[in-house]
Amino acid sequence: MEQALPALQALYASSDPGTKKEADDDWLTKFQQTPAAWQVSDQLLSQADAPMQFRFFAAQTMRTKVQFDFYELPADDSYTSLRDSMLTHINRFRAAEHAPIHTMLAIALADLAIQMDHAWPNAVETLFQHFGQSPDSYPTLLEVLRMLPEENNNLKLMTDSFKRESCSQRLQAATPEVVRFLLNLQCPTVQARRKVLECFLSWIKFTNLQASDIAQNPLLPECFKHVVEAGDLSETATDIIVEVLRMCSMDITQYQPVIQVILGQLNGLRSKFEAQLSRGVEAALDGDQDGLLQICRIYVEVGECLVPLVMTQCTDPQIVNILEAEMGGVHRGAGHRFSGSLSEISSIPLEFWHRLANEICRHLGHMCRLGVVDGCLFLSHSLRAARGMGKVGTIHLPIRMHLFIVDGVGAVVASLNQDDNFRNGLEQLVTPLVAGLNSERERPNVLSEILDRLTTIIRQVHIREGTAKAVSVGALISNTFWPVIRQCLAQHPGDSKLVEKSCRLLKHSMRCVPDLFKPNVSDVARTLVTAFQQQQHSSYLYIAEILAHTYAKDPEIVPVLTELFNQLSGIGYQCLISAKDRLEEITELVEDFFGMFERYLRFAPRIVLEAPTLAPTMQLWSTTIFVQQKEAVEAVIAFIESVLSHIAEGSKLGRRHADENKANIGQLLRPHALQVTPGFVEALFTLIAGVPTKYVQETIHSILDHVRSAFPQEFATWLQAGLALLPPSVGSKVELTKFGEQILRGDEQQLYEAIQDC
Known part of the structure; x- marks a missing residue:
């Protein structure tokens, strides 16, 4: 207390920013994490002459102690003493001017009901006894009741899983009593009625x-x-x-x-x-x-x-x-x-x-889709009659409407069976858009919209290889689409939106007629490397993925893919290393860099195994797993799990159902993974301790399952080191032992539940 009071005085009364920061960051924040903070906060809340800011700090500290440091309290006796003290405190601060303190204590009491578990089995009944007898104390009762279901769903509350489930069952049983109380409550003011409705909302969300x-x-x-x-x-x-x-x-x-x-x-x-x-x-x-x-x-x-x-x-x-x-x-x-x-x-x-x-x-199904096509055909004829399409008249319509029109007309053209009609229809649809690309060269936003429409058209086209229709489309792509894409990339290399739209058109063009696009692949690869050296747009890496997917089995193209992968992965790796402390700023690059590795490992594994960037990229696992953006971390995890699944298959080599090719790849990957996986497992538990996004939480069990399958002998030691990194508040020794057993030997569902509980 002797140290806390001067620090609080400096924080709230000093005019010197340096003094305030020192008091806040260097002393008070650390003080809140000490066992002494329990008693000091209780004393501050009891002092009627303490400044209001001091008592708010005490209430806030009490809330965080109950949420994160409850394990510090020695026994059930101290739990009861704390509960009784907090019931007294919250009643003292029920006046409107003390609302922030009152709210902090309401959250703390709700958390305490969960933490005490069987030591306070009748929490709702106790609250009714203390605050349900007089209208003056109804606001306190309503606020704590509102917090109970909300805090039961608060995953950042550090409590054992069986306590949370036990509290949930008690709240379910108390629901009729709570709802009855809310229905019978007479509210003299709008503010009072709002509290009733907010409390009711909290409970119906819960049950x-x-x-x-x-x-x-x-x-x-x-x-x-x-x-x-x-x-x-x-x-x-x-x-x-x-x-x-x-x-x-x-x-x-x-x-x-x-x-x-x-x-x-x-x-x-x-x-x-x-x-x-x-x-x-x-x-x-x-x-x-x-x-x-x-x-x-x-x-x-x-x-x-x-x-x-x-x-x-x-x-x-x-x-x-x-x-x-x-x-x-x-x-x-x-x-x-x-x-x-x-x-x-x-x-x-x-x-x-x-x-x-x-x-x-x-x-x-199909009947509905035909109706949509008929409607688009009628609309396109109406628009042509009204405005003319020779000068891309409809492009000045709202973007979404114009895209729908192009989509519908494109579907009609793509469905034409006669070769001449198809070729003429495609030409009439594409020509004004290409003219727009040539006339609007200095306006990247307009170019992006036109490229979007060309992509919408080519996506509709599904043709058989070797047909006259395929020849028409191949000529259009090689003679028109690819040149204008290259032109856009050269004119506006720094415009990420235009680059993305150009690459998207390139992807669908390549997929439409891969055999006829093949002569362009070397030129595309050279263009990608040059462009990626100038501007590290992630779209270039994605196109490299599509090239691997499309041409990995073609021996004439494999040398081109090998050089492309080595060049792009080398540049990309240097970018990630340079930005390793700010990866959240370049999540698209993270996504497509690891996406490229995963796709090449799937379709052209020999290129990845021989790449000089393989080992350094695997060393990035422990850093990139902390990226929170969904698509980026999804790509990181996909590559990690692909490597580990190959290694797991390697342990089955010689067995009846083993995938021999995958197993051989796994044996070559194993030495690299053995170097990085121990640290990676520790990184996963550090990630758990930080409570990542919901999506990441849902994937950690799968990653650990892959590690367990790939390295069954080593996993127990790595797991023990990882569990040791969790804060003591995550679980008692008994529960951590249970978690360890579930993760080490449990089935996939048990492993999932253990990680969710952590």
Whole structure:
């Protein structure tokens, strides 16, 4: 305490930034991680004359100690003493001016209920006893109750998994009591009612209520009333309605009574929506933009929930009512598509229509697709008649609309069976776009859009090798597409968007007629190396992947691919080494660099095995695994798992079902991997300790499973070193031993559960 008070004084009262930083970073932050912080925080919260900032610091410290350092407390006796002290503290800070302190203590109490587990088996009952007897203490009760389910789902709370599950079961059992309390509570103010609704929302997110309970729950109609009336409660009310609809979507039959209640409430929303828009779009937005968004959210959630019913009961008046409302949200905004606010509103129902269209296509299949093509053909003829396509007239339409038109017309041309008609149709479609590429050379944004349309066209073309149609397309690509791609790359080498669009057109051109594109491969490879030396755009690495995929089995092209891989991987590796402390800034390069290694290992393994960059790249595993961007780390993991799966296959060599080629590759990879994998396993556990993104969390068990399969003898030692890197707060010795056994010997599901618990 003698040291904490001067440090807090310096932090909150000093005018010197250096003094404040020293107090905060050099003393107080470290102090919060010491066992002494428990008692000091408790004392500060008890001192009535302590400055408010000091007591907020104490409440914040208490929350972090319960969340991360609960293992420091010695026994159950200290748990009970801490609980009683915190119940006293939170009651002391229930006045509105102490709200930040009150919130910190509410979170701490919710976390404490989980951490104490069987030492506090009746947490909800205790809260009702302390704070449920007087209206003055209801706000405290509501805040702690709201935090309980939220904190049970907080994966950063350091607690044993069985405690979290045990608390979850107790909360499920207490749900009827909590809901009853919320329904019977009389709220004198809007603020009080908001607390009730927020608490209810927290609990229905946590647990699925019975359909009969929701259908008879007066809170649901009340929420619709709040949305219609607008005001301070409408946003929370909307969240509750949406959450109930998501619950219903999991089992429409079971929740049919709830759906009927909701459908009965929609007329009020639609009446408000129509009344608002009848004054004009801009006036409606100025008057109640948030209200319009809330109604759109509810209608779309209703629509998505009822998509299965729409497919079978599309003549039902209630279903028709929903569809008309969904369509109205789009059509009313059609003339105002450049208004940012209305665009947001219109995009909400568009998502519903997109999902419904996919569902219809899934049911109707080819018939539906033919209808789309017919519609595009009619539209393209209308546009040509109205504006003319000789000067790329339709390119000045909104981008998405023009792409749809090109997509539809391209599909029609691609489906033409007569060779002359196909060739003429393709020429008429492509010629004005190529003319645009030549006339707009100084405008990279326009060039990008035109390249996008050419890609849309060539993606539609599926032809048999050796046919007259194939010859027409091959000539178009070699004589027109490839020259204009090379021209765009040379004129605007620093424009990443144009480079990406150029490479995308190149990819689909190559895939369309690989045999006829083959004479261009050497020129493409030279262009890629030169361009990548100048500007390290990741798209060049991706094209190298496509070349390997397409031509790896062609002995005439393998030397070209070998030189290309060695050049690009050498340049790329140097870029990654130079930026190893800021890889999050170059995630696209990380993604395509490791994607290239994985693709070449799959299709041209000999090139990778002989590459001078193989061993250095594998040494990057322990660094690049910390990249959080999904596609980048996905590519890193794909290469790592590919290497490890080859090595695992090597241990099966000579057995009946072994893949001999893969096993031989694995034996050559094993010495390289043996050098880097021990450190890599430690890096994985350091990553776990940092609580990475959800996607990365979901993949770690798979990586460890591959390590275990590749190195069954060595894995136990590496695992022990990795587990030792986890903070003590991750689990007790008993649970860490359990984790270790699950990871070492468990099946894939047990391994997954152990990593999730960590």
